[in-house]
Amino acid sequence: MNRRIINWIVTRMVCWQPKRHKQPETLETGGNMVTVPVDDATRTRIQNLRLARGWNEDELADKAGVSDTHIRNLEDTNSGRGPNFRKRELDMIAVAFGLTLPQLMGICQMPTGTTYLPRHFDSLIDQCRKVDQSLLPIIRDLTIEDEMVDGAYRDLLAERLRQCGYRRDEIMDQIRNRYWLDAVSNQVPPPDLTIDIDDQMQSLVYRFGDVAVDIPNPQLVWDCHCDSPGTKYDSSYCPFHSSEHKDELDSRMSNGHVAFNYHGHKFYWRRGRELWPPSIDSLHMLSDLESYGLSELRCKSLLDLGAGTGFLGICATTRNPNITTLTFSDWLLTPCVYSMTNWALNRASRRHVTASSELGLFTWWNKLGTPTYDIVICNPPYLPIIGDHRDLRGRSTVAGTDLLKYIICHAKEIGKQVFIQFSNLAAKDACIAEQKSGNRLQPVGDPHSVPFRVPAALERPEYLARLETLGLQLNHNHRHPYWHTVRTYLIKSYDTHC
Ligand SMILES: C[S@@+](CC[C@H](N)C(=O)[O-])C[C@H]1O[C@@H](n2cnc3c(N)ncnc32)[C@H](O)[C@@H]1O
Known part of the structure; x- marks a missing residue:
């Protein structure tokens, strides 16, 4: 036999092994x-x-x-x-x-920076609040005068997010993502309490289960004076606490998912210092804008600056069919998520609108100054910080006039038509910003008198006395003893800036 053939047969015989069972593969x-x-x-x-x-x-x-x-x-x-x-x-x-x-498969860790916000609504909001609660006490102390303010805010935000395993850009992309948002909005639980607000704020109806509590001629969306120091009235006059359902109402308002029904739209909110509810001020601002001709304004883009639940931006966008780009912005994460979720719940008739959210101080997330929005709407905090009361900034969401001054000074860079609302208590600060910038405030509609109900301010007689010199009104015959006026303005820009 050919030697090569013999070698081949020998090699095959040496290498041959009985067929083994296949090992389970991992x-x-x-x-x-x-x-x-x-x-x-x-x-x-x-x-x-x-x-x-x-x-x-x-x-x-x-x-x-x-x-x-x-x-x-x-x-x-x-x-x-x-x-x-x-x-x-x-x-x-x-x-x-x-x-x-x-x-x-979750067997080994994801690469860093791929942690996403949860999709389940309750867990999502808990995560956002966790981040905001650690930010809030510190950022409320960063003032516009401090040059490091934006850098300090960004560093702090990045650090807080990192502690929760998030990266800013990634979670912001996630919040803006339509599919993710749809999934989140599909999981919003039914509200524990709904509040029906009629068009002219003639009445409010609070509903849960089969119960409906009617509040005729309300002064505020939560028209209770019970925890206002200095009130002369007996608490039995309170429209809520005189109701047989007072405990249930109180507990649902304080701890539950609340849905405000307004004009066929639904706005979710849950009490917390991170999230401002649609309030009487917001309703007045919206009606002023409507009287000004909001629904016919020729505009494509709208910025809701300091968006909270997104109430103003969403109402404006559903009123004006020309708007195709809606941006919410806030310095806290919770309002960014709520405004986008509320948008997803209300956008049925405006599917062509692209909505997004920006997380950052003032409009410094838009450093390059582009795009300039056609319309900007802002209902900023308005309570002036006077004398030794700097700590108020940490105690009340409406304390501090930084955003108000910023928008007056920078109106031209931010938008073509910039609308703002504030209290007469902030008029002095607004006037300083006007003088510094050369911009002018043109009233849109009349002033509206509303109860002043900021508990952290009402407990300080000395501070209240200072506010009285700024226009706070006392009315001893009303269950709300203190009043102020809010008014909407269009900022007319001139060429000089602060
Ligand atoms: C009075 S609330 C108004 C909320 C909403 N626009 C409305 O009318 O219902 C003011 C909002 O501005 C946000 N805010 C306050 N200071 C800010 C700042 N410097 N930059 C961005 N947002 C700010 C707050 O977090 C809050 O959501």
Whole structure:
């Protein structure tokens, strides 16, 4: 036999081994047909990653090169499909996300900077509040006079977010993402309390379960004077606390999800120092803007600066059909999330509008000065900081006039038509900003007299005495003893700036 053939036979015999059973394959080993069990946490992670990138199921399927049914089965725990999926497809999905398979499966840590905000509404809001509560006491002390203010705010924000595992740009992209937002707004729980506000604020109806408590001729959205120091009235006169449902009302208003129904729109809010509710001031500002011709203004872009629940920006955008770009901004995360969620809940008739949210001090997130908005609406804090009462800034959301002064001084850089509302108590600060900038405040509508109900201010007689010199009115015959006036202005810009 040919020597080469003999050698070949010998080599084959030496190398031959009986066929062994195939070893079970792990995530690290290869194999096209290998399947791996996918738990519920991984399914949710995959869905969150997809939503955070703004992809629908088909887009993820395309990017990963797998079928869209595969993605739907994978994400849907109720699909009836067993827990095992082919490793090869999972690998491809991981690659589409820029991850390794163990990262996708949660077996090893995600690369830093890929932590996303939760999609579940309650957990999302809890996370936002956690960040804001650690920011709030400090940022309220950063003043516009301090040159480091924006840098200090940014550093502080970045540090607080990092402590929770977030990166600013990533979570802001997430908040702006339409798919993610849809998923969040679909999970907003039913409200614990709804407040129906009629057009002219002639009446308010508070509802929960089958109960409806009617408040005729209200002065405020929560028209209670009970915790106002200095009130001469017995608490039995309070429209809320004289109701047989007082405890339930109080507890739902203080701790629950509250939905304000106004003009066919619904605005969610939950009490906390991070989030300002739609208030009598906001309602007056909106009606002033409407009388000014808001619905016919020729404008495409609108900025709601200091947006809170987004009430003003959303109402304005649903009134004016020309607006195609809506931006909310606030220095806290909770209002950014609430305003976008409220937008998602109310945008049915305005699907063509692109909404986004900016987190930052004043408008310093828009350093380059572009874009300049067609309309800017701002209802800023208005309580002046006088004498030794600097600590008020930390105690009340309406304390401090920095945003008010900033917008008067910078109106021209920010927008073509800039509307602002403030109290007569802030008139002196507004006037200083006018003089410094050369800009002028042109009244839009009449002044509105409203109860002054800032508990942190009402407990300080000396401070109240100072406010009286600035225009705070006393009315001993009313259950709200203190009153001030709010008025809307259009800022007329001239060429000089502060
Ligand atoms: C009185 S609330 C008005 C909220 C809302 N626009 C409304 O009318 O219902 C003022 C808002 O401005 C925000 N704010 C205060 N100072 C700010 C600043 N320097 N930069 C950005 N937002 C600020 C607050 O967080 C708050 O949401």
